Amino acid sequence: xxxxxxxxxxxxxxxxxxxxxxxxxxxxxxxxxxxxxxxxxxxxxxxxxxxxxxxxxxxxxxxxxxxxxxxxxxxxxxxxxxxxxxxxxxxxxxxxxxxxxxxxxxx
Numbered sequence: 001x002x003x004x005x006x007x008x009x010x011x012x013x014x015x016x017x018x019x020x021x022x023x024x025x026x027x028x029x030x031x032x033x034x035x036x037x038x039x040x041x042x043x044x045x046x047x048x049x050x051x052x053x054x055x056x057x058x059x060x061x062x063x064x065x066x067x068x069x070x071x072x073x074x075x076x077x078x079x080x081x082x083x084x085x086x087x088x089x090x091x092x093x094x095x096x097x098x099x100x101x102x103x104x105x106x107x
Contacts, residue, residue: 014053021046025075040075044068044090051101058105062098069094 025042029035047068051061070090077086 014050017049017053018046021049034079037075037079040071040078042075044070044072044075047071056101056104059102061105062101065097065101066094069097 022039022042025038025040025045026035028042029038032038045068047064049068051064051068054061054064056062056065070087073086073088073090073093074083075086077083077089080086
């Protein structure tokens with residue numbers, strides 16, 4: 001590669017990041033004995049990582065951020081014993097991030 005050029009992320013490397021973060025959540029859940037909350041948080045983190053890899057612009061990036069924050073909110077709600085509050089919090093953060101991503105993308 002020449003100096004100053006970056007190798008772009010392709011769909012395969014993004015998928016590997018997704019699966020890696022999901023497995024990290026599963027491993028932490030198995031260690032702590034609370035698999036469901038940590039798998040949900042891992043899913044949320046994986047969706048957010050996919051949005052960041054893709055450049056977080058437009059509807060696709062905003063949708064990934066929305067789903068990621070929703071999953072993270074549900075997981076944290078399960079972890080702390082109140083899934084409804086976690087879902088509402090995840091929805092709120094998700095809508096804000098989706099709106100910001102769509103505004104940045106010009107959609």
